[in-house]
Amino acid sequence: MSTLEIRDLHVAITADDVQKEILRGVTLTINSGETHAIMGPNGSGKSTLAYSIAGHPKYTVTSGTINLDGEDVLAMSVDERARAGLFLAMQYPVEVPGVTVSNFLRTAKTAIDGEAPKLRTWVKDVKEAMGNLRMDPVFAERGVNEGFSGGEKKRHEILQLELLKPRFAVLDETDSGLDVDALRIVSEGVNRAQEASDMGVLLITHYTRILRYIKPDFVHVFVDGVIAEEGGPELADRLEDEGYDRFLTAAV
Amino acid sequence: MSLLAEKTQRPGLAPHTDSVATFVPDQSRAERTRSYAVADFPMPTGREEDWRFTPVDRIRPLLKDEATGLCLDWDESLPAGVRLGTMSVADWQAAGAPAPADRAAAIAAAHSGGVGVIDIPNDAELTEPVRIRLSGGDGQLVHGHLMIRAGRFSKATVVLTHDGLADYSEVLTITASDGAHLTVVSLQEWDDRSIHLGQHDVVVGRDAQVKHIAVTLGGAIVRLNTNATYAGPGGSFEAYGVYFADAGQHLEHRLFVDHAVPHCTSNVEYKGALQGDSARTVWVGDVLIRAAAEGTDTYELNRNLLLTDGARADSIPNLEIETGEIAGAGHASATGRFDDQQLFYLMARGIPEAEARRLVVRGFFAAVVSRIGVPEVIGHLMSAIDAELEASVAVAS
Numbered sequence: 001m002s003t004l005e006i007r008d009l010h011v012a013i014t015a016d017d018v019q020k021e022i023l024r025g026v027t028l029t030i031n032s033g034e035t036h037a038i039m040g041p042n043g044s045g046k047s048t049l050a051y052s053i054a055g056h057p058k059y060t061v062t063s064g065t066i067n068l069d070g071e072d073v074l075a076m077s078v079d080e081r082a083r084a085g086l087f088l089a090m091q092y093p094v095e096v097p098g099v100t101v102s103n104f105l106r107t108a109k110t111a112i113d114g115e116a117p118k119l120r121t122w123v124k125d126v127k128e129a130m131g132n133l134r135m136d137p138v139f140a141e142r143g144v145n146e147g148f149s150g151g152e153k154k155r156h157e158i159l160q161l162e163l164l165k166p167r168f169a170v171l172d173e174t175d176s177g178l179d180v181d182a183l184r185i186v187s188e189g190v191n192r193a194q195e196a197s198d199m200g201v202l203l204i205t206h207y208t209r210i211l212r213y214i215k216p217d218f219v220h221v222f223v224d225g226v227i228a229e230e231g232g233p234e235l236a237d238r239l240e241d242e243g244y245d246r247f248l249t250a251a252v
Numbered sequence: 253m254s255l256l257a258e259k260t261q262r263p264g265l266a267p268h269t270d271s272v273a274t275f276v277p278d279q280s281r282a283e284r285t286r287s288y289a290v291a292d293f294p295m296p297t298g299r300e301e302d303w304r305f306t307p308v309d310r311i312r313p314l315l316k317d318e319a320t321g322l323c324l325d326w327d328e329s330l331p332a333g334v335r336l337g338t339m340s341v342a343d344w345q346a347a348g349a350p351a352p353a354d355r356a357a358a359i360a361a362a363h364s365g366g367v368g369v370i371d372i373p374n375d376a377e378l379t380e381p382v383r384i385r386l387s388g389g390d391g392q393l394v395h396g397h398l399m400i401r402a403g404r405f406s407k408a409t410v411v412l413t414h415d416g417l418a419d420y421s422e423v424l425t426i427t428a429s430d431g432a433h434l435t436v437v438s439l440q441e442w443d444d445r446s447i448h449l450g451q452h453d454v455v456v457g458r459d460a461q462v463k464h465i466a467v468t469l470g471g472a473i474v475r476l477n478t479n480a481t482y483a484g485p486g487g488s489f490e491a492y493g494v495y496f497a498d499a500g501q502h503l504e505h506r507l508f509v510d511h512a513v514p515h516c517t518s519n520v521e522y523k524g525a526l527q528g529d530s531a532r533t534v535w536v537g538d539v540l541i542r543a544a545a546e547g548t549d550t551y552e553l554n555r556n557l558l559l560t561d562g563a564r565a566d567s568i569p570n571l572e573i574e575t576g577e578i579a580g581a582g583h584a585s586a587t588g589r590f591d592d593q594q595l596f597y598l599m600a601r602g603i604p605e606a607e608a609r610r611l612v613v614r615g616f617f618a619a620v621v622s623r624i625g626v627p628e629v630i631g632h633l634m635s636a637i638d639a640e641l642e643a644s645v646a647v648a649s
């Protein structure tokens with residue numbers, strides 16, 4: 001069993017030479033196999049938390065800690081974090097022109113495992129994972145996210161999740177921009193990955209509809225860079241009915 | 253005459269950042285001097301349109317109207333049937349070879365002492381490239397003069413490799429007879445102190461297909477002028493280029509495709525990466541579609557990737573169209589910085605930084621490299637790009 005532990009995390013970004021504090025003390029513990037939903041209005045700092053866990057250089061951790069089974073995550077480089085078992089499915093996946101999906105996946109798998117995957121089983125695994133996500137095989141030979149639609153990009157993120165088998169996955173608004181069919185297909189991929197490897201999931205979402213397919217064990221409501229309320233799945237139902245208004249007025 | 257210089261984009265070719273305004277010259281590209289006589293080209297000052305980017309002061313020795321009698325070391329491998337011979341400069345002129353277009357080329361042609369001619373016989377289909385390696389030694393000043401003649405319906409690839417230390421100025425005439433399929437690769441892998449000025453003229457015969465490929469990695473100053481004309485309808489000219497400039501290098505590629513014959517096509521695609529202080533590249537792509545050239549289809553593209561601060565890439569496409577009856581004409585040009593988001597994305601998947609950079613840069617070049625179509629050149633080029641990047645990582649750390 002693994003534990004990802006975030007303690008009193010403060011994060012700032014620098015824009016136009018001004019440092020602005022976005023996260024103002026976030027504490028959160030996720031264990032293997034658990035699913036935590038983070039919900040909150042736009043601009044509340046959800047992506048900031050996701051990027052800070054992954055180590056994006058734009059975000060500066062000013063205080064607090066992130067530990068993975070006692071290891072100091074904040075001391076690791078971006079690639080080291082991924083190799084330690086952390087995965088971020090991005091809200092806006094990046095295009096890398098000219099690098100084929102198949103080359104990218106194989107390179108990432110080799111980096112994560114520390115050795116090249118066995119060719120025969122790897123090709124089969126990729127094909128099967130793409131099939132499950134209803135991705136046309138031609139995507140393997142296209143440039144990474146190059147000209148992909150929003151939905152295709154999200155499927156590609158979950159394809160990586162399934163193939164790289166992280167210990168903890170942060171899914172940043174993987175549901176946004178998906179139609180109902182795609183939402184179900186992508187959610188099934190997340191559930192498969194979790195069943196296969198007992199992965200812990202931090203599911204960031206603005207809406208509740210993805211929670212019909214991915215059942216959270218815990219729900220945390222993010223407002224203005226702090227967790228304003230937390231509880232079980234019933235909290236999501238309440239947000240479904242009431243929206244975030246209650247928190248927004250309270251935050252003023 | 254309509255002078256038209258517009259920026260068009262093909263679908264799927266969205267630039268990262270759009271750097272240059274299209275340059276509109278005050279005279280037509282057709283009006284530039286072409287002559288075999290050195291006297292017709294005064295000493296450039298560096299303010300002339302065709303010299304304004306070049307460090308003219310550093311190439312003075314190659315602008316001096318004086319023979320040196322020196323040459324580069326030759327090493328050739330000729331597939332069966334291919335002949336290597338010589339021709340006098342007078343015969344070369346009499347054969348109607350395109351005339352020099354600047355002072356350096358006029359001097360190279362005048363003082364080369366003769367033209368080395370590679371003849372590919374009619375109907376020959378070569379399975380192996382013609383390989384010619386030209387090497388400098390102690391920095392000698394050399395005037396070079398070559399001609400490649402592809403016979404009717406022949407199929408051939410010629411790979412010219414330039415390396416070592418020299419100040420080299422050359423004229424290369426390439427003629428493809430009717431129906432010939434010819435690929436000429438010019439590799440610049442000079443010592444980083446060498447200077448290379450070149451004029452490559454391509455004459456595309458009726459229904460002939462010529463691919464001209466320039467790969468420029470080494471040299472202090474490399475300036476290549478590649479010009480294409482058509483001798484009959486149905487001709488196709490493709491020009492692909494890859495360059496990689498490090499600190500202190502000036503790599504300049506100028507192209508001029510002169511469409512004066514109907515129903516011909518041209519496609520130009522050059523991509524360059526720059527790293528290090530004062531790394532400098534220039535790309536100028538001129539296309540002229542004359543009134544007679546109905547049914548022309550042309551496209552040109554240049555993209556530059558700035559890997560570090562302090563590097564500078566100029567990119568100047570220019571399209572002049574004198575007839576409305578064309579099949580297509582467009583160009584695109586963009587210069588962008590290395591995208592840190594791409595680096596983050598790859599690293600977030602466990603890929604170490606050096607390898608991630610390599611992937612991004614290889615990816616940047618992938619499309620143009622795949623069009624080169626000569627496996628030995630592609631393999632060689634990719635490892636050369638890796639080596640350039642390794643050198644930069646070593647410097648940075």
Ligand SMILES: Nc1ncnc2c1ncn2[C@@H]1O[C@H](COP(=O)(O)OP(=O)(O)O)[C@@H](O)[C@H]1O
Nearest residue numbers: 013015022040041042043044045046047048049
């Ligand atoms: N690159 C940035 N430049 C300036 N402000 C930013 C940047 N990224 C995030 N912010 C600000 O940080 C706050 C939190 O943003 P974000 O973490 O993206 O929120 P969420 O994902 O919950 O919508 C917002 O006020 C946003 O405007």
Ligand SMILES: [Mg+2]
Nearest residue numbers: 046047091173
């Ligand atoms: Mg967000």
